[in-house]
Amino acid sequence: MATDIGPPDYKTMLPPVVRRNYGKWLYHEILKPGVLMHVGESGEALYTVRAGSPRLLSTDTLREICEIADSYCDGYLRFTSRHNIEFLVSDQTKVEPLLLELNRMNYSVGGTGHSISNIVHTQGWVHCHTPATDASGPVKALMDEIHEYFVTMTLPAHVRIALACCLNMCGAVHCSDIAILGIHRTVPKPDNSRVPNVCEIPTTVASCPTGAIRGDMKNKTVTINNDKCMYCGNCYTVCPAMPIADPDNDGISIWVGGKVSNARSAPMFSKLAIPYLPNNPPRWPEVVDAVKNIIEVYAAGARKHERVGEWIERIGWERFFSLTGIPFTDKHIDDFDMATETFRSSMQFKWR
Amino acid sequence: MAKSETPLLDELEKGKWPSFVTEIKKAAEKSPMAKDLLHQLELSYKDRIGHWKHGGIVGVKGYGSGVIGRYSDRPDLFPNVQAFHTIRVNHPSGWFYKTDALRSLCDIWDKHGSGLTNMHGSTGDAILLGTTTDHLQTCFDDLSEAGFDLGGSGSALRTPSCCVGPGRCEWACVDSLDLCHHLTMNFQDEIHRPMFPYKFKIKISACPNDCVASIARADFSVIGTWKGDIRIDPAEVEAYASSGLNIQREVCDLCPTRCMEWDGRQLKIFNEDCTRCMHCINLMPKALRPGEEQGATILVGGKAPIVEGALLSWVLVPFMKLEPPYGEIKDLILRIQDWWCDNGRSRERLGELIKRLGMRTFLRAIDIPAAPQMVKAPRTNPYVFFWPEDIQQEVK
Numbered sequence: 090m091a092t093d094i095g096p097p098d099y100k101t102m103l104p105p106v107v108r109r110n111y112g113k114w115l116y117h118e119i120l121k122p123g124v125l126m127h128v129g130e131s132g133e134a135l136y137t138v139r140a141g142s143p144r145l146l147s148t149d150t151l152r153e154i155c156e157i158a159d160s161y162c163d164g165y166l167r168f169t170s171r172h173n174i175e176f177l178v179s180d181q182t183k184v185e186p187l188l189l190e191l192n193r194m195n196y197s198v199g200g201t202g203h204s205i206s207n208i209v210h211t212q213g214w215v216h217c218h219t220p221a222t223d224a225s226g227p228v229k230a231l232m233d234e235i236h237e238y239f240v241t242m243t244l245p246a247h248v249r250i251a252l253a254c255c256l257n258m259c260g261a262v263h264c265s266d267i268a269i270l271g272i273h274r275t276v277p278k279p280d281n282s283r284v285p286n287v288c289e290i291p292t293t294v295a296s297c298p299t300g301a302i303r304g305d306m307k308n309k310t311v312t313i314n315n316d317k318c319m320y321c322g323n324c325y326t327v328c329p330a331m332p333i334a335d336p337d338n339d340g341i342s343i344w345v346g347g348k349v350s351n352a353r354s355a356p357m358f359s360k361l362a363i364p365y366l367p368n369n370p371p372r373w374p375e376v377v378d379a380v381k382n383i384i385e386v387y388a389a390g391a392r393k394h395e396r397v398g399e400w401i402e403r404i405g406w407e408r409f410f411s412l413t414g415i416p417f418t419d420k421h422i423d424d425f426d427m428a429t430e431t432f433r434s435s436m437q438f439k440w441r
Numbered sequence: 442m443a444k445s446e447t448p449l450l451d452e453l454e455k456g457k458w459p460s461f462v463t464e465i466k467k468a469a470e471k472s473p474m475a476k477d478l479l480h481q482l483e484l485s486y487k488d489r490i491g492h493w494k495h496g497g498i499v500g501v502k503g504y505g506s507g508v509i510g511r512y513s514d515r516p517d518l519f520p521n522v523q524a525f526h527t528i529r530v531n532h533p534s535g536w537f538y539k540t541d542a543l544r545s546l547c548d549i550w551d552k553h554g555s556g557l558t559n560m561h562g563s564t565g566d567a568i569l570l571g572t573t574t575d576h577l578q579t580c581f582d583d584l585s586e587a588g589f590d591l592g593g594s595g596s597a598l599r600t601p602s603c604c605v606g607p608g609r610c611e612w613a614c615v616d617s618l619d620l621c622h623h624l625t626m627n628f629q630d631e632i633h634r635p636m637f638p639y640k641f642k643i644k645i646s647a648c649p650n651d652c653v654a655s656i657a658r659a660d661f662s663v664i665g666t667w668k669g670d671i672r673i674d675p676a677e678v679e680a681y682a683s684s685g686l687n688i689q690r691e692v693c694d695l696c697p698t699r700c701m702e703w704d705g706r707q708l709k710i711f712n713e714d715c716t717r718c719m720h721c722i723n724l725m726p727k728a729l730r731p732g733e734e735q736g737a738t739i740l741v742g743g744k745a746p747i748v749e750g751a752l753l754s755w756v757l758v759p760f761m762k763l764e765p766p767y768g769e770i771k772d773l774i775l776r777i778q779d780w781w782c783d784n785g786r787s788r789e790r791l792g793e794l795i796k797r798l799g800m801r802t803f804l805r806a807i808d809i810p811a812a813p814q815m816v817k818a819p820r821t822n823p824y825v826f827f828w829p830e831d832i833q834q835e836v837k
Contacts, residue, residue: 090582092503093629094590097542099534099618103608107537112607112616116727127609135609145461145570147468147475148547148556155540155547166543168536168560170604170653197457211563214485215461215478216511216527216570218493223485225461226453233456258745260563261658264753296788298748323747327788329495336489349657351649351664352720353697356656356753370486371452394695394720426750 104165106135106179122242123198124184136178138187141197141207141232141239144172145215145225153194161187171207171249173200199240203247205384206239208232210252211259213271218329219322220254221271221339222368228252230372231269234381245391245400248384249348256321266397267380268344268359273320276313277333285309288328296327319425341366341376345383345409346398354399360406362413364420379415386413407439447479449486468556474571475555477521481513499526499574501581504633507591508577524573525555528580529566529592531625531632534618535605536561545587553580564642565602565653566592590629596639598631603645604652611726612719613647614665614735615763621645623767624774631778638785638794641778642743648731649719655743655754660791661774662740662754663763669732670712671721677728678708692721736762739770741777742792752792755800759814776807801826 103111110129117127125137146154158166158176161183167175176191178184191198200206208231211217213224231250238244251262252269262268284290290304293311301317302324311331325333343366347359362383366375383397390412391400401409410417423431445451453462465482468475481492496510509527516523530546546567550556555571562568572580581591592600601624604610606617624643625632631641644655647665655662682688688708693701700714701721710721712732722729739761740754763770777791780803785794795803804811805828 090585092585092590093633094585094588095626095629096531096590096622097533097588099537099608099622102533102537102539102542107608112613114607114609114611114613116611118727127611137609141459142560143459143461143464144559144561145464146558146560147464148551148558149467149471150464151543151547151558151560155543158540164540166538166540167605168538170536170602172559172561174560195459197459209563212559214482214491214493216493216525217491218495218511220491226486229453229456229458229460229462232458236457239458253745256745257747258751261654261743261745261751263745263751264654264657292787295786296748298750321747323788326747334490339489347657349651349654351651351718352723353695353718356651358751358753368489370489371449394691394724 102165102167104135104163104177104179106133107177109133110135119202119242122204122240123201124188125201134181136181136184138176138178138184138191138198139169139200140174140176140191141200142168142172142174143225143229144207144210157187157190157194161190169200169207171200171209173207197236197239202242203244204238204240204242205235205244205248205250208250208252209260209262209265211254213254217254219257219326219333221273221322221334222254222341223370224252224254224271226370227269227341227373227376230374231377231380234377235384238384244384244388246394246396248387248397250380257326263344263358264347264349264356265359266345266348267383268347269376269380270342270344272340272342272365273322273333273335274338274340274365275320275333275335276315276318277320277322277325277331279311279313280330280332281308281310283330284311284328287330293324293328293331296323298323336368340368341373343376343379343383346401348396348398350396353394354396354402357398359398361421362409362415364418383413405439407441411441447483450479450483465557471551472554472556473521474525475557477513477519478525478555478557478571481515481519481522484515484518493525496526499577501578501591504591505635506594506597506633509594511571522571525571526574526577528554528569528572528577528584529562529564529594529600530569530584531590531592531600532561532565532567532602534603534621534625535608536565537608542588546589549580549583549587553583564592564599566600591633593632593640595635596637597633597635597641598628598637599640599642600632601625601628601643601645602653604647606645606647610647612650612722612731614667614731615645615647615663615737617645617647617663617665619765620663620763620767620770623765624771627767627771628774637778637782639788639790641781641791643774649717650723656740657743657753658745659743659754660741661777662743663737663770664740665735665737666717666760667732667736668734668760671710671715671732672730673708673710674728675707678725679706681725681728686724692724695720736760739773742790742795744790744792748788748790749793749796752796754792755795756812756815757809759812773807773809780806799826
């Protein structure tokens, strides 16, 4: 069997209208939430209808999506970098019937412009071996609660939410307007009966960014300096005999104000808002409430086009904490690498 | 009515957003694997802990990448997910699909796996979620037959991905789709056979809006940009103004370099001060367009926190023309990977290595000249290293 054939050539997947106008698009308009119109120099238009997806899709649902695309889009569709489905319509008269069909089948159409688009997320308990929380569950619970922000464009600017179920951050959530991050809070427990059989000691020692792990060569295992461990789980990834998951202490942290776009302000990291919320399946009410609160305070206070991070930079972190009612604690003050760069060295601060 | 076996997950079938639980249940009607997945997940919801073990080494002949081994830690309860491996399938550039291609993926997956997918995973691949070891090779063979190949995993070049680019976007300054396809085809060996200290990601965005977040997560970020003046259509500027856009407040006042002036009739741009942030173009796509001389900025070092902390990519090549066959960028990637492989420790990402050995050393090794675009400001500390040739060797 042939190997290294590479992915299918994207050119074979492009609708004819895209092939004709490739690289010659002139402008676009958002006709209504979830509906885009791109117009080429030729005057031809391509209509995109964006629908939300749970990311985890059965083949039955994929076939259903294919049927819709066959009926309205000559068999062409795409997915976005935030897991949404985009139906690519070249015939304007099919846009409204497609919207009706999607509505009938309970697909949510939206995620364009000043909205909350689909939440980029990881595998969680569905399929990962290192998670500190589930991924799909909190995302579903939150998207139900903020659904209105997906199907409308009433926010001051784009709000990009992402969830990673552990610090490995598959997909890198650390530059999101609001990041939901699964965290461990307890030290891994080396299983001395298994470490000698399944782990390479030097690799395990080297995996620790803070030097908390020492080799115990006599017993062919490792010991941990609990005070130095910050629960990143990197050792568990290289040595499965050091489980770190802890049902009572694992949970979720919330980070705010990151972005990747260069528009107006430079790309920035998300910063810590809430250090810990408990894992409360199936609907994670504490997490949903906390995120919703941040969104609503932002929506009420930000100026038009201001991203969450830009809003916070304008009003100051002092006021972010007072407006949201989130308590500021010693956990918000960095004590890792380069911490001092975040300390204030000026008199230019606010009282609240 | 019989009591539900998954009362916790059933709660997540309520509400307006499409439910992943419904998807698992749909697959469970046909697949015993999906059924056991559902019940194991319910147990996770009860126990508040994952029930998957580390993957062992599984894969397909000739490849070290593309399959993630996964085993249940409760095979006694859920024998059908005792092994439940992930297959990463390299997606077409920009995630465009014709339905016949998608259907062939579905048919192959119904034959070999659980019937569950991620469209798509965070690295970009189409993820086929859950199969047994004995199905891996036959599934791969069927995928090849249908024109699909595996993506990267482990300490390999991860599947390159890109934004929609010139396929649909008027802002595209580089052909992100074509470049992504070219690089993916060129580096097949590095994608399929892990040969690096750790993962290496290439993500391509065709403009500074960076729709694939390349600056945050790619070791090698390609972001389209331009030189020269923003193109203005004055009539369309006026049309935006008369349709209610407050050009002074929404465009000029939010310009980070304040390089625009609006007198109520005419928009003036002082292009020498513009940093090409895209804000004005984003607001007035009909009236403003990127300049005509287009290319990309190459940035390096971006990553998430593990191991030494998160990094945003740093500017390496301020401007590079990117046209087929893309020799210059391929050569640069090879030089960078060679230096990283020669110097990197196990699990040390490119950005961490640059931090450890210094940008100065890195630039010299890959033969890229220093440029002011690389820094926010020159250094403030006086601990400056000099190369031996900078120094007069024989002191009198």
